[in-house]
Amino acid sequence: MSLHPAVAAVRRGVREVLEELEPGDTVLVACSGGADSLALLSAAVFEGRKAAVRVVGTTIDHGLQEGSAEHARRVVEQMAGLGADETASARVQVSGAGEGPEAAARRARYDVLEQMRQHFGAALVLLGHTRDDQAETVLLGLTRGSGARSLAGMRRSFDHYARPLLDVSRDDTVTACQVEGIDFWEDPHNDDPGYTRVRVRRTVLPVLEEELGPGVAEALARTADQLREDVTFLDETAEAEFWSLEELDVADYPKALATRILRIAAIEAGATDSELFHVHVERLFALATGRIQGEIQLPGRVTAYREGRSVEFRPTAVTS
Numbered sequence: 001m002s003l004h005p006a007v008a009a010v011r012r013g014v015r016e017v018l019e020e021l022e023p024g025d026t027v028l029v030a031c032s033g034g035a036d037s038l039a040l041l042s043a044a045v046f047e048g049r050k051a052a053v054r055v056v057g058t059t060i061d062h063g064l065q066e067g068s069a070e071h072a073r074r075v076v077e078q079m080a081g082l083g084a085d086e087t088a089s090a091r092v093q094v095s096g097a098g099e100g101p102e103a104a105a106r107r108a109r110y111d112v113l114e115q116m117r118q119h120f121g122a123a124l125v126l127l128g129h130t131r132d133d134q135a136e137t138v139l140l141g142l143t144r145g146s147g148a149r150s151l152a153g154m155r156r157s158f159d160h161y162a163r164p165l166l167d168v169s170r171d172d173t174v175t176a177c178q179v180e181g182i183d184f185w186e187d188p189h190n191d192d193p194g195y196t197r198v199r200v201r202r203t204v205l206p207v208l209e210e211e212l213g214p215g216v217a218e219a220l221a222r223t224a225d226q227l228r229e230d231v232t233f234l235d236e237t238a239e240a241e242f243w244s245l246e247e248l249d250v251a252d253y254p255k256a257l258a259t260r261i262l263r264i265a266a267i268e269a270g271a272t273d274s275e276l277f278h279v280h281v282e283r284l285f286a287l288a289t290g291r292i293q294g295e296i297q298l299p300g301r302v303t304a305y306r307e308g309r310s311v312e313f314r315p316t317a318v319t320s
């Protein structure tokens, strides 16, 4: 019997990532119980056996929805049923102080995933983001106006994390589960139009596909890949320039490098990075090129000012 194309696509993505590992290594698969991550786990088990890689399935209970503990138990059972060598679950406390509940849940999830990775000695954690997630990320980045970094979407891999399904459509993960008889969970949040991402998924992308033809999601994901190469080059160049500078005089650099160097400098000086940090970087650039005078207050209680041609930083004075 020939392999269904959707299953083959998921396995191919996973195989390419596992090929980088050594026999005897461990991978941790982060599983929400949705179609993407269960298809990912199933493929990891299949490819893991071939590569002699141990597969640990893990699920995280954010405790935000009623019945979440029961859901986590069920996902653990499913992961074991799909052949994971080991399974684990963890409950996290989502505080949400200073950020939205989604961002807080995500941060708590990545913290605990890292603890689990270390606990199991895993070489890699696999995340189930798909090509559609990538397309949505690019569109959201476009509307935020935050520059090339956010248009470059999610990275395929970083540190000990990999996203093997970035070339696989969400439909294919659903089909792969159906073909393999995997009963996946449909997150009610995925239908909640209160989330911008859901509106992009349910309304914006379908309109683009209808008006511009199929393949929009794929093209957006490809745009991210191309931009990521450029962005990585510029980031690395800026990093090397920053460390080689004796004083922070960036007025003669092209703006693409000057703003990156200023960003690194501000964060090194203690400023707090955020999604909106590009707004502060623009002002820093105006300060560096003499278009604005005086001082700039940055989040994280850092003040920037100009001394001669150089931009300097100092802690913001506390006034009572």
Ligand SMILES: Nc1ncnc2c1ncn2[C@@H]1O[C@H](COP(=O)(O)OP(=O)(O)OP(=O)(O)O)[C@@H](O)[C@H]1O
Pocket (backbone or CB within 6 Å): 029, 030, 031, 032, 036, 037, 058, 059, 060, 061, 062, 106, 109, 126, 127, 128, 129, 133
């Ligand atoms: N509760 C969870 N437990 C374990 N892994 C999870 C959980 N939720 C999500 N993941 C992992 O993250 C992947 C992406 O999930 P989702 O798109 O829901 O994340 P998100 O909330 O958008 O946050 P981010 O995209 O930053 O990870 C999943 O495929 C899975 O690998």
